[in-house]
Amino acid sequence: MVVLMRRRRLDVDTADRMLDGRVPPMDAPPGYGAVSAFLLELRDAADGQHTTWATAGGQIPVTQGRAAGMLVTAGSGIRRSALVGALAFAAMTGTAFATGLPGAASNTAAAMLEKLHLAVPGPDEHAGDHPAGKTTDAATADDQGTSAVNGTVAASQRARHHAGTRRQAPKPAAAAHDQGQGKDRGQGSTISTLARTTTATGVDKGAVISTAASGGQSQAGDHGQAGDSGTTTGGRGKAAEHSNAGEHSKANDRAARP
Amino acid sequence: MADQQRRLADNQEQQERVWGADELHRHYATVHPGLLRYLRVVAGQSAEDVASQVWLEIASSPDIPPDDEGMRRLAFVIARRRASDMRRRWWQRKVDVRPPGSADLERAAPDIDAPGDTTVRLLRLLPRAQAEVVLLRVVGGFAADEVAVMTGMTPGHVRVLQHRALRSLRRHLENRSDGGL
Numbered sequence: 001m002v003v004l005m006r007r008r009r010l011d012v013d014t015a016d017r018m019l020d021g022r023v024p025p026m027d028a029p030p031g032y033g034a035v036s037a038f039l040l041e042l043r044d045a046a047d048g049q050h051t052t053w054a055t056a057g058g059q060i061p062v063t064q065g066r067a068a069g070m071l072v073t074a075g076s077g078i079r080r081s082a083l084v085g086a087l088a089f090a091a092m093t094g095t096a097f098a099t100g101l102p103g104a105a106s107n108t109a110a111a112m113l114e115k116l117h118l119a120v121p122g123p124d125e126h127a128g129d130h131p132a133g134k135t136t137d138a139a140t141a142d143d144q145g146t147s148a149v150n151g152t153v154a155a156s157q158r159a160r161h162h163a164g165t166r167r168q169a170p171k172p173a174a175a176a177h178d179q180g181q182g183k184d185r186g187q188g189s190t191i192s193t194l195a196r197t198t199t200a201t202g203v204d205k206g207a208v209i210s211t212a213a214s215g216g217q218s219q220a221g222d223h224g225q226a227g228d229s230g231t232t233t234g235g236r237g238k239a240a241e242h243s244n245a246g247e248h249s250k251a252n253d254r255a256a257r258p
Numbered sequence: 259m260a261d262q263q264r265r266l267a268d269n270q271e272q273q274e275r276v277w278g279a280d281e282l283h284r285h286y287a288t289v290h291p292g293l294l295r296y297l298r299v300v301a302g303q304s305a306e307d308v309a310s311q312v313w314l315e316i317a318s319s320p321d322i323p324p325d326d327e328g329m330r331r332l333a334f335v336i337a338r339r340r341a342s343d344m345r346r347r348w349w350q351r352k353v354d355v356r357p358p359g360s361a362d363l364e365r366a367a368p369d370i371d372a373p374g375d376t377t378v379r380l381l382r383l384l385p386r387a388q389a390e391v392v393l394l395r396v397v398g399g400f401a402a403d404e405v406a407v408m409t410g411m412t413p414g415h416v417r418v419l420q421h422r423a424l425r426s427l428r429r430h431l432e433n434r435s436d437g438g439l
Contacts, residue, residue, distance in 0.1 A: 015421045016402060019395040034431040035424055042295075042377045043396050 286313065288326060289333045292397040296334065299381045299389050301341040308344060312336045334398045335408055338390070383430050388423035391416055 010029050017023050018036055021043055025033040191213045200208050210218035293312065297305035315336050316322075316329075323329050381389045394405045402420070406413040 010421065010424060012417050012421055015424050016417065018424060019392065019420055020401075021396070031428055031432070032424065034435070035427045038377065038380070038427060038431060039392075039396050042381075 285326070285329050289330050292330075292399075293333050293337055295378065296393045296397050297337055297341060298378050299393055300338070300386065301344055304344055308337060308340045311340050315340075330398065331400070331404070331408070334394060334400070338408065380427070380430055380434075384423055384426050388419050388426065391419045392423045392427075395420060 010032060014023065014029060018028065018032070018039060021040065023036055025036040025040070028036040191209060194212055195205075195209050198205055198208055207218070290309065290313075294305055294309050297308050301308045312333055316333060319332070323332055381392065384392070390409070391405060394400050394408065395402065398405075400408065402416045403413050405411075406416045409416070411419075
């Protein structure tokens with residue numbers, strides 16, 4: 001059986017180039033990669049840089065002086081460009097996400113992209129001229145609306161708001177606005193004014209506001225009075241009528257019996 | 259000692275008039291780190307003393323090379339000769355017949371464990387002539403022909419020494435990766 005062993009040859013010229021720092025470890029003869037890295041470290045340590053092959057990220061560091069004549073790994077420019085591009089993309093998407101705008105770009109991200117000559121729609125691009133559609137004004141109007149009413153009215157409006165949100169969720173808000181679903185522009189301020197100026201009180205006030213807000217579809221206040229039992233039951237009957245607690249209790253007793 | 263310091267101060271003043279203080283400091287900052295690393299291998303724990311002698315001689319030298327390469331060459335030639343003198347004195351005094359690469363010397367040097375000095379420790383495992391050639395080539399930045407002129411060897415001898423040094427380094431590095439060093 002013939003065993004072929006590969007000899008580790010190092011010719012004089014290669015040794016000369018290794019000592020000159022012109023042979024990166026990956027181009028060194030078999031077995032001499034560590035020697036080349038060691039010479040690189042020795043050279044950099046003498047220059048006061050203390051750069052090792054590992055800390056150089058697999059690249060020959062091109063620095064001033066003698067090291068400037070060293071070879072640079074092929075494709076390093078491409079990798080560097082890709083790295084810079086990836087970092088820029090991550091920074092831009094991260095900023096847009098941090099400012100809460102996964103769809104349209106935020107003002108910060110739009111400004112950054114504008115410097116790169118990339119025109120993107122801003123956050124208020126599709127809001128029209130209505131103040132409630134603006135990014136900052138919408139939250140303020142919502143706060144005013146919820147703080148103006150109380151009890152059942154607030155719950156009704158929140159329920160309607162959430163239902164509207166779920167209904168519009170599959171479509172982008174800006175597209176929905178363009179398709180005419182913003183027909184009740186200013187309704188929030190109308191409801192808010194009604195809540196502040198109405199003379200009704202208690203459940204009647206809630207019913208008035210809820211009816212106005214839902215376009216007559218709300219049934220708030222039709223069932224029961226809040227003051228009937230002293231607690232808020234929502235006017236949907238009594239708990240004892242629908243409770244099966246006693247039956248469950250019996251079932252448990254049967255199950256626990258040996 | 260005081261006479262030496264006065265002489266150094268006079269020469270520094272003279273050289274500063276010729277070079278300018280900034281240029282002197284620039285030469286020192288450029289050459290000294292590599293010079294000290296070279297001397298840590300060939301002179302052991304006396305590296306700092308020898309380096310001081312080197313700069314004293316440079317400061318007192320009437321012929322100052324105008325460029326950085328000439329200054330580097332002058333500093334390393336002086337350092338090599340002072341290190342040889344030191345080794346000769348050691349042998350004459352019979353204080354310690356072991357060469358500067360011994361284990362006792364490594365333990366005695368307080369700064370041997372500084373970052374990056376594992377390279378010095380590894381180079382001390384080589385024969386002195388091979389380590390010196392590698393250091394002059396890598397740390398000093400000289401070509402093989404220049405090293406031959408500095409050391410009084412032929413260029414072919416220098417190339418043979420550096421070739422053997424690289425083979426020895428490969429063996430030592432393989433042993434170290436296998437846990438042998």
